[in-house]
Amino acid sequence: MKLNTMPYINYEKDLPQEGNFILGQVKESSIIVYQAFNDRIANYAIANQKFGGADYSFSRMTWIKPNFLWMMYRSGWAEKENQNRILAIEISMDGFSELLELGVVTSYDSRYGNEQSWREQLNNSEVRIQWDPDHGPNGDKLKRRAVQIGMKGTALERFNNTFIKSITDITDFVKEQKANLDQNKEFFYVMHESVVEVSESLKQKYSIPGAFAKGRF
Numbered sequence: 001m002k003l004n005t006m007p008y009i010n011y012e013k014d015l016p017q018e019g020n021f022i023l024g025q026v027k028e029s030s031i032i033v034y035q036a037f038n039d040r041i042a043n044y045a046i047a048n049q050k051f052g053g054a055d056y057s058f059s060r061m062t063w064i065k066p067n068f069l070w071m072m073y074r075s076g077w078a079e080k081e082n083q084n085r086i087l088a089i090e091i092s093m094d095g096f097s098e099l100l101e102l103g104v105v106t107s108y109d110s111r112y113g114n115e116q117s118w119r120e121q122l123n124n125s126e127v128r129i130q131w132d133p134d135h136g137p138n139g140d141k142l143k144r145r146a147v148q149i150g151m152k153g154t155a156l157e158r159f160n161n162t163f164i165k166s167i168t169d170i171t172d173f174v175k176e177q178k179a180n181l182d183q184n185k186e187f188f189y190v191m192h193e194s195v196v197e198v199s200e201s202l203k204q205k206y207s208i209p210g211a212f213a214k215g216r217f
Contacts, residue, residue, distance in 0.1 A: 004192040018143035024066030034071035042085035068191035073135040077178040095163030103129035126155035
């Protein structure tokens with residue numbers, strides 16, 4: 001799988017600066033999502049092009065992130081314990097959309113009914129959708145919000161057995177760019193990303209704006 005990268009200096013040029021937006025790299029009928037793991041889980045995933053093995057649990061919630069810099073923030077650029085390997089996972093856009101259709105937001109939304117009804121739906125769902133402040137490469141909080149998708153049980157098995165097309169270890173790239181960032185080099189690279197288009201019903205479900213003005217900072 002060949003991933004498209006770009007200098008960070010150009011990254012924010014055409015991106016919205018606030019609101020709920022899914023940012024990611026879409027390649028034809030696929031989208032790239034990211035996860036961080038320890039060596040044992042990562043080695044199995046690369047060797048088998050799917051997850052499994054003695055250290056991986058399908059009953060435990062695991063989270064995917066379509067936004068590269070959001071993954072870098074959460075993993076500390078692959079420097080946090082048990083998050084020292086960064087995997088780029090190519091999944092089908094149909095599968096990505098299916099997860100969003102199944103998802104329940106982790107913060108109360110009146111569209112789910114009263115708070116008790118929302119909590120029951122959240123507890124019974126195998127897919128959770130969480131929106132948090134996006135972050136820049138140095139960890140600075142942004143007004144824009146980034147999404148992460150949590151899965152467990154049969155939803156996770158479907159992700160693993162049906163949605164995944166390929167898994168690539170990008171840890172070396174991550175470490176190289178972190179070194180450039182630490183040395184204050186003007187050009188360090190990130191993944192080339194844009195706003196991921198989803199259906200109107202999903203935009204309404206997750207309060208995603210229908211449009212945005214490019215180049216506004």
